[in-house]
Amino acid sequence: MNCDLIRKLRLEHGWSQAGLADKLCEVSQHPTVTRADVSRWERGKRTPRPFWLRHLATVLEVPLTALEADPVNRRAFISEVAAASIAPIVASDLIEHGFAAALTKRPTLDHWHAKLASYGSDYMSLGAAEIQNRLTSDLLVLQQQVDAPGMWEVAAKLMTLYGKTFPGADGSKAVNWYMMAANAADRSDDDSVRVWVRGRAAIALGYEGASLSVAESFANQALAISDRPSLGRLNALMGKAHVAAIRGDSRAARTLAEEGRRVFDAAGSEDQESDYAVPLWRMNVFMSLLAARLGDEQAALRAQDVAAKHLPLSLPRFATHLEMHRGLMMVRAGDRHGGIAYAREALDRLPPEKHSLTLRMLMSEMEDA
Structure with missing residues (x-):
């Protein structure tokens, strides 16, 4: 326990x-x-x-x-990966991949940082299943190397991304992976990594509307570690704002969102296509859903316009997010049937291999409203 x-x-x-x-x-x-x-x-x-x-x-x-679940530890790392990987990848292939890596020259820290950058970009356009398959193999190799702070940083960020491939409602997977990632981040000896991992978990769960107390806990931990403007702090504030909105505390949600805007002004990203970045369009995706949950139609439409204007054409999944937000606005306004139909049509237009678990959870939020 x-x-x-x-x-x-x-x-x-x-x-x-x-x-x-x-x-x-x-x-x-x-x-x-x-x-x-x-x-x-x-x-x-x-x-x-x-x-x-x-x-x-x-x-x-x-x-x-x-x-x-018992608190996670390093020994649990490989067993968790193996347990999660049996379905998506043949077990013999995983074993071969792990031993082949152990028998060849050890990948350098630079190699793993390049992997991080690649996964950050690929996450934005690929489906959860494909990302999970690839990460499973790489995490099995990385598990053999987490013996220094720099490697724990890589592990923490990849584990956070791995948690994103499971729906937040599946507490045995998503939540536990975020907790393990936070533990790994603590071994990195880098407060910016500790804040980022917790903030990313907070916005992931808050945006999905899942495990709200855990999302709030991660956000509070991130905010307590450092008050410096950073993407981790921004994610924590926005995750906590979504938790407040779902709970009906509109005043707290708006206050947190305003603080999030100030942090974004100081620490927002130029990089447009990475999960490790929060550019203008992505900040407005966060704001769009938050405003929709608060029933603030004008604010939601403004955020959607800005997001759509700056959203790269190579990221159609996030355009679907905006359409889903419009469906939620219709549901909140009383047109439940029309809102669900609008969102379902938008989701159906997106190729199935581009679907994310987050989109499915947004659909469920409307259907359960």
């Missing part, structure tokens, strides 16, 4: 141990949990029964599998 996660999420909600116990009693309608029980769970002295684990997941707004 992930004892530390229970404590972190409790603190993110601003609850004492007694407060969490009261929430559990209220939700479960079984007034039998006490502050002492919560304390034992957080210290690993006792494991909650399945009944209480389910209610903990509900109260803390986290996938049950994330609470059930």
Whole structure:
């Protein structure tokens, strides 16, 4: 059981141990949990029964599998990759790839930085399945080399991207990979990497509307590490803004978005086609969905116009994001049938191999509204 996660999420909600116990009693309608029980769970002295684990997941707004999992460590790295890779890649090919790398000259840090740049670009245009297949092989090789801060930086960023190939609703995959990436980033001895990994996880989950407490926790961690303007801080602020919007706290969402704009003005990217960048068009994609969730049609349309004007033609998937946002606006305005139909038509126009898990989750958000 992930004892530390229970404590972190409790603190993110601003609850004492007694407060969490009261929430559990209220939700479960079984007034039998006490502050002492919560304390034992957080210290690993006792494991909650399945009944209480389910209610903990509900109260803390986290996938049950994330609470059930043990905290990740380096030894878990290769087993996690292997477990995730059996479906997309034949196991024998993975084994061959790993041993071939071990028997040949060790790739340099420059080699891995080039890989990072390539994946950052490819993620923007390729489907999740293809990225996952390639990353699985490379992570198996990289796992043999994470013995210095520079290699932990590479591992942290690639693991973050790997987490993006799983839907945020799948807590046993996406959330756990983001947590492992954060642990890896801590070994990089570089605060900018620590902030970026946590910020990227926050905006990924917040944009998808998944695991909101985890998204908020990552955002708060990133913001606490450093107050310097950076892409990591920008992602953290925008991720936290989306969490606030989904929860109905429009005032907090707008305040966070304004701070995000100020950080963007100081740290926005010139690079137009990398997952490790936030150029003007991408910032406005973030703002478009945020405004749609807030029901601010004028702000959403302004953001969509700016994003569409600067969006590279080579990235049609993100044009579909903007169309999906318009569908969500229609749903929020009361035209549920029309909004879903509009979004579905936009998604169908995009070739299936270009689909992302995020687009599917946006579709689900409209259908569940």
